Amino acid sequence: MERIEKETTYQETRKVEKGDFAAAGQISASYKNMLKRLGVDSKVVRRLAIASYEAEINLAIHTFGGSMTITVYPDHIVLVVKDTGPGIADIGLAMQEGYSTASEQVRMLGFGAGMGLPNMKRCSDTFEITSELGIGTTIEMGFLLTP
């Protein structure tokens, strides 16, 4: 934490394992605590925490595992979510609220309602997603620190 206060930027990368629902939320909670300590506006912290939680859940549900990298700049934050596959066949469809490929087991937990990606887009100021079947998906979200 000392490093953050001394420098204007900070970067941290953390891994998310496939199927690890129990751990989901830990990264978002740590982001939330860190950004609160940095004095970031509570509405921005909230939006970023929700978007990063959706990303964590998506990595656990849909991918072979991946990573999340947060970079804090003086005026904005970038969150990059990267996985190692399987990739999304139709991004347009995946972005539609209500569309999901989640399993019955995942739905029993109350996930898989097809709201994760649209929710990430809604919570972020900029949202870019690229995907290649067999390679993986990368999502880059930007959050402005000043309105």
Place this chain on the structure above:
Amino acid sequence: MTVAQLIEPLELTLLTPQTSLEREVTGGCVCDLLSFVMARGDAGMAWITVQTHLNVIAVASLHEFSCVIVAEGSAVEPETLAKATEEDIPVLRSALSEYTLSGRLYALGVR
């Protein structure tokens, strides 16, 4: 209205004795789909649900909900309660249905 003030009218039992009950309840949410709660939740809400796994606490904590109310007397795993205590999210249980609980909450003036 505080979480403590909901206990009697909603026939609740507190499952996390070490959490704070003085938080203000500023709204309500009745939903078992975590994805919907993620999208629609707001700080201060009392969340009525029959879902009881660990992720419920993660969502409640991210949204800074005032409490989680488990309906229909559903069983709650010890891991969930431990996490709730750690995050200071009160978990309360009632034998009443989600429908009845939300009706009573609304009648108490929580909108």
